Amino acid sequence: xxxxxxxxxxxxxxxxxxxxxxxxxxxxxxxxxxxxxxxxxxxxxxxxxxxxxxxxxxxxxxxxxxxxxxxxxxxxxxxxxxxxxxxxxxxxxxxxxxxxxxxxxxxxxxxxxxxxxxxxxxxxxxxxxxxxxxxxxxxxxxxxxxxxxxxxxxxxxxxxxxxxxxxxxxxxxxxxxxxxxxxxxxxxxxxxxxxxxxxxxxxxxx
Amino acid sequence: xxxxxxxxxxxxxxxxxxxxxxxxxxxxxxxxxxxxxxxxxxxxxxxxxxxxxxxxxxxxxxxxxxxxxxxxxxxxxxxxxxxxxxxxxxxxxxxxxxxxxxxxxxxxxxxxxxxxxxxxxxxxxxxxxxxxxxxxxxxxxxxxxxxxxxxxxxxxxxxxxxxxxxxxxxxxxxxxxxxxxxxxxxxxxxxxxxxxxxxxxxxxxxxxxxxxxxxxxxxxxxxxxxxxxxxxxxxxxxxxxxxxxxxxxxxxxxxxxxxxxxxxxxxxxxxxxxxxxxxxxxxxxxxxxxxxxxxxxxxxxxxxxxxxxxxxxxxxxxxxxxxxxxxxxxxxxxxxxxxxxxxxxxxxxxxxxxxxxxxxxxxxxxxx
Numbered sequence: 001x002x003x004x005x006x007x008x009x010x011x012x013x014x015x016x017x018x019x020x021x022x023x024x025x026x027x028x029x030x031x032x033x034x035x036x037x038x039x040x041x042x043x044x045x046x047x048x049x050x051x052x053x054x055x056x057x058x059x060x061x062x063x064x065x066x067x068x069x070x071x072x073x074x075x076x077x078x079x080x081x082x083x084x085x086x087x088x089x090x091x092x093x094x095x096x097x098x099x100x101x102x103x104x105x106x107x108x109x110x111x112x113x114x115x116x117x118x119x120x121x122x123x124x125x126x127x128x129x130x131x132x133x134x135x136x137x138x139x140x141x142x143x144x145x146x147x148x149x150x151x152x153x154x155x156x157x158x159x160x161x162x163x164x165x166x167x168x169x170x171x172x173x174x175x176x177x178x179x180x181x182x183x184x185x186x187x188x189x190x191x192x193x194x195x196x197x198x199x200x201x202x203x204x205x206x
Numbered sequence: 207x208x209x210x211x212x213x214x215x216x217x218x219x220x221x222x223x224x225x226x227x228x229x230x231x232x233x234x235x236x237x238x239x240x241x242x243x244x245x246x247x248x249x250x251x252x253x254x255x256x257x258x259x260x261x262x263x264x265x266x267x268x269x270x271x272x273x274x275x276x277x278x279x280x281x282x283x284x285x286x287x288x289x290x291x292x293x294x295x296x297x298x299x300x301x302x303x304x305x306x307x308x309x310x311x312x313x314x315x316x317x318x319x320x321x322x323x324x325x326x327x328x329x330x331x332x333x334x335x336x337x338x339x340x341x342x343x344x345x346x347x348x349x350x351x352x353x354x355x356x357x358x359x360x361x362x363x364x365x366x367x368x369x370x371x372x373x374x375x376x377x378x379x380x381x382x383x384x385x386x387x388x389x390x391x392x393x394x395x396x397x398x399x400x401x402x403x404x405x406x407x408x409x410x411x412x413x414x415x416x417x418x419x420x421x422x423x424x425x426x427x428x429x430x431x432x433x434x435x436x437x438x439x440x441x442x443x444x445x446x447x448x449x450x451x452x453x454x455x456x457x458x459x460x461x462x463x464x465x466x467x468x469x470x471x472x473x474x475x476x477x478x479x480x481x482x483x484x485x486x487x488x489x490x491x492x493x494x495x496x497x498x499x500x501x502x503x504x505x506x507x508x509x510x511x512x513x514x515x516x517x518x519x520x521x522x523x524x525x526x527x528x529x530x531x532x533x534x535x536x537x538x539x540x541x542x543x544x545x546x547x548x549x550x551x552x553x554x555x556x557x558x559x560x561x562x563x564x565x566x567x568x569x570x571x572x573x574x
Contacts, residue, residue, distance in 0.1 A: 040272065040551075040552075043268075043272055043275065044268050047268060047271055047272075048268070056259050065274075069271070073275065073278060073279050076279070135258065139258045139259065143259075155259060158255060158256055158259035158260040159259075159260070160260075162223070163219060163222065163226065175215070176215070177215070178215030178216055178217075179213070179218070180215070181215070181252075182214045182215055182217070182218040182248055182251075185248075185251040185252055185254075185255040188251070188254075188255050188258075188259075189251050189254060
């Protein structure tokens with residue numbers, strides 16, 4: 001049994017669920033000589049991007065690795081010849097965003113009971129760490145509340161993809177990316193502001 | 207001429223990719239107070255979003271990630287990392303153990319999973335770097351693992367074990383190193399492919415012999431002598447299999463090998479319970495490890511992905527690019543013999559011969 005990922009290319013839905021079929025044979029690829037050398041190259045090209053996209057959402061290095069690896073395993077099954085595919089790269093990027101967003105939706109109520117592993121740039125002081133964690137927690141919650149395509153365009157663009165790459169990944173025209181991004185950034189601000197207002201309103205009661 | 211206000215999306219793109227925005231829009235945004243005000247608001251939101259969302263550059267080593275992927279794909283499938291609580295990799299669904307299984311079977315499975323759960327790749331080189339080694343360095347290094355002199359013969363056996371000052375080492379190999387009839391036979395036996403050079407330097411004849419080396423797995427079990435950090439942990443190192451091809455001289459001179467080409471699956475080390483830095487710190491602090499050499503090795507930027515290539519006394523080293531990878535080229539004092547080592551495609555490649563560095567590189571770049 002494997003993990004199946006089904007994406008609707010406009011970014012409106014992503015499902016994860018069990019599927020039948022053998023596990024991808026990355027290990028076997030090595031043993032087969034270079035039969036899957038194409039996928040290894042694809043992996044080397046795309047993994048850093050996928051990892052960055054996942055980390056942009058989940059803010060946890062280990063969980064981002066999990067997301068990235070699940071996406072690449074699924075991609076291997078879906079694209080036997082990813083370098084020859086015109087949309088394998090786009091698929092893994094959007095899949096990373098969707099899977100990461102799914103994961104934070106499932107985690108929203110389990111915030112920070114465990115120390116999370118971060119990419120190595122975390123501030124040193126405990127107060128700064130607390131501030132960053134609070135921000136990250138709010139960001140995850142806000143991303144989870146945004147419409148899927150808004151969260152996706154934010155994550156893809158701010159993981160370093162160009163407008164052309166974002167457009168290709170999301171299956172939209174390049175001229176739409178700026179508009180989508182603008183709306184998503186405004187929506188993110190509103191979500192974060194609303195959260196702050198909610199907190200301020202609740203605070204006096206407690 | 208009247209110009210329309212610039213749409214939000216185009217103003218947003220102006221911040222990131224200004225050359226992609228038509229000149230007339232750029233000019234308009236520069237002189238229109240209303241568009242400038244919108245641009246400021248858009249820039250504020252964009253800046254906040256970037257600060258919050260932009261992830262730092264990924265740091266995970268790609269080859270380690272590739273190894274992890276292979277292990278995950280080969281292992282029992284997890285049903286989504288993405289649904290549960292934060293966890294380390296290798297988490298397995300408890301339900302997969304099956305409610306009807308016997309207690310004994312469950313215990314064995316749990317023990318196996320527990321062992322697998324803690325395995326971490328601590329060494330999987332993707333690059334090479336020259337490390338000078340003096341004559342004084344070599345002897346104590348060999349003594350460190352009791353491989354010097356008589357003890358070294360133990361490794362000639364396909365499997366066995368030996369005591370170490372800090373535990374035990376046991377090893378096994380997938381067969382014997384042997385000479386085979388052809389390159390095809392060597393590749394079939396090992397799964398390692400070797401590209402032979404189409405053009406050879408003067409003095410080098412045809413391929414004359416083909417050798418295969420088995421896959422060797424060595425396991426070091428650290429005991430309490432290794433200290434608290436390593437005690438009870440296990441280090442598993444695999445290397446090989448590999449293929450070597452030697453060439454004869456073109457002048458009919460026998461007994462001289464002017465060129466040899468080899469490829470070996472890169473060594474990979476996994477550890478249960480110890481990190482790369484703990485292992486490095488322990489091994490380099492062992493009595494007998496020369497402090498200069500230890501210092502050189504500690505300077506390696508990423509010891510888990512860097513294969514040190516020893517540069518013997520009298521040899522000189524340089525680094526060049528072969529097939530997109532950094533290669534270390536060693537040349538002897540007389541400049542008669544040279545060798546190149548690099549890591550590419552998951553293999554360690556070696557080309558060596560009685561050639562000057564230029565001819566040798568000519569061969570290496572065909573092989574790479």
